[in-house]
Amino acid sequence: MTKNNRFTMGWISPLPLEKEAARLVLDEEYPQEDVRYQGAFYLGGRIGKHEVVVGVQRKTGLSGAAILAEKMHAGFPNIKYFLVVGIAGGVPCYGPAGAASEIVLGDVVVSSPRGNHGGVVQYDRGAWEGQGRLNFRGHTNGVPGDLMAAVNNFRAEGWSHTNIPEVLKQMRLKLDEKRRHQYDDPGPSRDRLFEDSYKHRGTEFDDCKECCDADHTISHSDRGEGASRLLDEPFVHFSNIASSNQLQISAVKRNRIQKEHEAICFEMEAAGVLEEYPCVVVRGI
Numbered sequence: 001m002t003k004n005n006r007f008t009m010g011w012i013s014p015l016p017l018e019k020e021a022a023r024l025v026l027d028e029e030y031p032q033e034d035v036r037y038q039g040a041f042y043l044g045g046r047i048g049k050h051e052v053v054v055g056v057q058r059k060t061g062l063s064g065a066a067i068l069a070e071k072m073h074a075g076f077p078n079i080k081y082f083l084v085v086g087i088a089g090g091v092p093c094y095g096p097a098g099a100a101s102e103i104v105l106g107d108v109v110v111s112s113p114r115g116n117h118g119g120v121v122q123y124d125r126g127a128w129e130g131q132g133r134l135n136f137r138g139h140t141n142g143v144p145g146d147l148m149a150a151v152n153n154f155r156a157e158g159w160s161h162t163n164i165p166e167v168l169k170q171m172r173l174k175l176d177e178k179r180r181h182q183y184d185d186p187g188p189s190r191d192r193l194f195e196d197s198y199k200h201r202g203t204e205f206d207d208c209k210e211c212c213d214a215d216h217t218i219s220h221s222d223r224g225e226g227a228s229r230l231l232d233e234p235f236v237h238f239s240n241i242a243s244s245n246q247l248q249i250s251a252v253k254r255n256r257i258q259k260e261h262e263a264i265c266f267e268m269e270a271a272g273v274l275e276e277y278p279c280v281v282v283r284g285i
Contacts, residue, residue, distance in 0.1 A: 003034050007044065007053040010072045010079040010277075012065060014269045018086040019043060019056040021183070024171040026052070037075025053079070061245045062122070062272030069273045081147055081278050088241070088267040088283035089248060091258045092193055092223075102226040103237060103264060103285055105191040111143055111270065111281035112151055112238035114262040118142020120281060121261045122271035124244035144278040151280060155238060165232040185232050188220035196251040204249055234284075239264045241281050243271035 013019035023029065026045035035044030035053060043054035055072050057064040065084065073079055090103040103109070111119035119142055143151065154162075172180040194200065194208065195216045202211040220227055229235065242263035248254055257263055270281040 007076045009052045010082040011054040013056045065269035066272035084281045088265040090285035105186045107234045109265040114239045191220040192217040
């Protein structure tokens with residue numbers, strides 16, 4: 001427990017794959033036997049001057065994230081902030097007409113207050129009314145002031161000045177050649193959008209390229225200059241992140257929630273953590 005007191009940042013990885021990515025960005029990794037609580041092992045290490053402990057959820061969803069945050073806070077009592085880091089489904093286009101922003105495969109979204117929400121919105125909270133419509137009620141805690149200041153400093157300095165390309169390079173060098181491709185830039189050839197009105201075939205577990213009609217897709221190049229990216233230089237977007245226990249794969253509902261809550265990506269963990277602990281959410285699309 002004495003060694004556990006060193007950690008001031010808690011990093012929540014919803015999936016094992018995301019924990020592996022966290023491991024690859026550590027500047028120094030600590031022995032596993034030095035980072036444990038109640039028989040469970042965690043990933044501990046240093047990023048710059050920050051002492052970071054990483055946990056992976058046992059089950060998906062808001063409650064799984066909340067349980068993990070509670071256990072980590074109990075086992076590593078000096079955690080001041082949490083980061084929820086992983087993948088998410090993005091909204092392809094958002095913002096005012098004529099000045100809309102494009103989100104493409106590989107971009108990053110950081111939780112940041114927008115409209116009536118503080119950076120994360122649990123959009124399945126409310127009451128069902130009338131013709132089966134959910135009337136949103138309730139409030140999700142916002143990103144705390146000092147964390148918000150850090151996010152705003154990042155935005156002011158310019159996200160394009162980040163060291164993302166170098167970090168990705170160093171991550172790949174830690175892997176053997178067979179596994180490095182897992183962290184390749186997806187590039188425009190893999191980024192094909194289906195039309196919003198297209199009714200997908202199969203289930204959410206099926207690969208669209210195997211069962212859906214590619215004639216109803218929009219290529220990356222057809223999305224205009226706003227969708228162009230340099231290799232390993234994703235855009236970083238800042239707005240509300242939609243969080244719930246529901247897997248969001250409906251384009252119609254996605255677009256409605258984006259308009260109502262100014263949310264630009266969807267995931268299933270953040271609201272569970274932010275309910276009790278200060279955190280920032282970072283999601284790769």
